[in-house]
Amino acid sequence: MEGIIEMNQVSKTFKDKKAVNNLSFCIEKGSIVAILGPNGAGKTTALSMMLGLLDPTEGDIKIFGKHPKDQAVREKTGAMLQEVSIMDRLKVKEVLDLIRSYYPQPMDMNVLIRLTGLAESDLKRFAEKLSGGQKRNLGYALAMAGNPDLLFFDEPTVGLDITARRRFWESVRELAGQGKTILFTTHYLQEADDAADRILLFHRGSLVADGTPEEIKSRIVKRSVSFLARQEGPRLREILKTLPVLSDFYDKEGRIYVNTENTDLVLETIFAEKLEVRDIRIDQGRLDEAFEQLTISQEEAV
Numbered sequence: 480m481e482g483i484i485e486m487n488q489v490s491k492t493f494k495d496k497k498a499v500n501n502l503s504f505c506i507e508k509g510s511i512v513a514i515l516g517p518n519g520a521g522k523t524t525a526l527s528m529m530l531g532l533l534d535p536t537e538g539d540i541k542i543f544g545k546h547p548k549d550q551a552v553r554e555k556t557g558a559m560l561q562e563v564s565i566m567d568r569l570k571v572k573e574v575l576d577l578i579r580s581y582y583p584q585p586m587d588m589n590v591l592i593r594l595t596g597l598a599e600s601d602l603k604r605f606a607e608k609l610s611g612g613q614k615r616n617l618g619y620a621l622a623m624a625g626n627p628d629l630l631f632f633d634e635p636t637v638g639l640d641i642t643a644r645r646r647f648w649e650s651v652r653e654l655a656g657q658g659k660t661i662l663f664t665t666h667y668l669q670e671a672d673d674a675a676d677r678i679l680l681f682h683r684g685s686l687v688a689d690g691t692p693e694e695i696k697s698r699i700v701k702r703s704v705s706f707l708a709r710q711e712g713p714r715l716r717e718i719l720k721t722l723p724v725l726s727d728f729y730d731k732e733g734r735i736y737v738n739t740e741n742t743d744l745v746l747e748t749i750f751a752e753k754l755e756v757r758d759i760r761i762d763q764g765r766l767d768e769a770f771e772q773l774t775i776s777q778e779e780a781v
């Protein structure tokens with residue numbers, strides 16, 4: 480696979496604050512990657528370095544095999560940052576035409592309008608008169624105006640309603656299907672899970688997990704097998720304690736919970752040992768709870 484973004488031991492320090500700490504990863508062509516992390520995790524700083532807006536204190540960044548500030552890289556890159564700044568006194572169509580004119584092969588205006596959900600009537604309006612959500616759509620259109628191969632979005636769905644959010648992610652999927660590479664930041668595990676092929680989990684400037692949403696979820700979400708025991712004899716406890724996959728086990732309101740990474744093995748043991756249990760349930764912990772726990776436990780480890 481072709482590496483579009485290569486980060487090699489990249490750090491950024493502001494005075495004595497290490498905002499990004501020794502990041503190394505490679506992002507492949509056509510992928511949709513989420514940088515996920517709580518406030519202050521270093522997401523925006525990392526993105527700004529990839530865009531060439533900030534220089535790393537240490538390490539090396541290559542975009543399309545070149546320095547992020549290289550003109551050839553800029554021509555193939557689009558970005559929508561948290562604050563969408565829009566030129567005053569220009570109508571939406573005029574702004575889009577102006578930005579498109581800077582690029583050798585801009586995106587077709589009709590495609591741009593379709594993908595971003597800007598209405599025909601929006602095009603004739605002054606950009607500064609648009610609503611917050613419409614300004615975001617314009618920000619998205621401006622990011623794509625040059626028909627870039629690589630797109631960066633910093634918290635792209637903040638302030639968008641559910642319909643606009645869905646349209647946005649559908650269009651991002653379409654772009655990835657055409658071989659474009661997309662990197663976005665988010666605070667929400669659910670959004671990263673819904674939209675990304677790969678999640679880079681940041682905490683306090685460091686990369687603490689890297690994998691598919693399934694891998695990240697299975698790492699951080701606890702699963703449990705629970706049941707009611709007909710007789711809560713010592714044999715049951717002894718057998719449960721021998722399970723190699725056990726991470727925790729407790730009673731709650733008469734139900735026994737076995738927290739485990741391998742629910743299949745717990746079930747197999749229950750049946751093989753003919754344990755007298757009934758009403759067996761498999762539960763998956765909530766994603767948001769698990770994410771919160773992970774970031775808290777990372778904080779405690781620091």
Ligand SMILES: Nc1ncnc2c1ncn2[C@@H]1O[C@H](COP(=O)(O)OP(=O)(O)OP(=O)(O)O)[C@@H](O)[C@H]1O
Nearest residue numbers: 493496497498516517518519520521522523524525
């Ligand atoms: N220009 C700067 N000068 C000093 N410190 C900075 C600067 N920019 C960022 N920081 C600090 O670096 C850390 C990482 O900030 P960054 O904005 O990258 O985090 P983030 O993950 O994008 O957060 P958020 O989700 O709140 O946008 C924070 O502690 C922040 O205060």
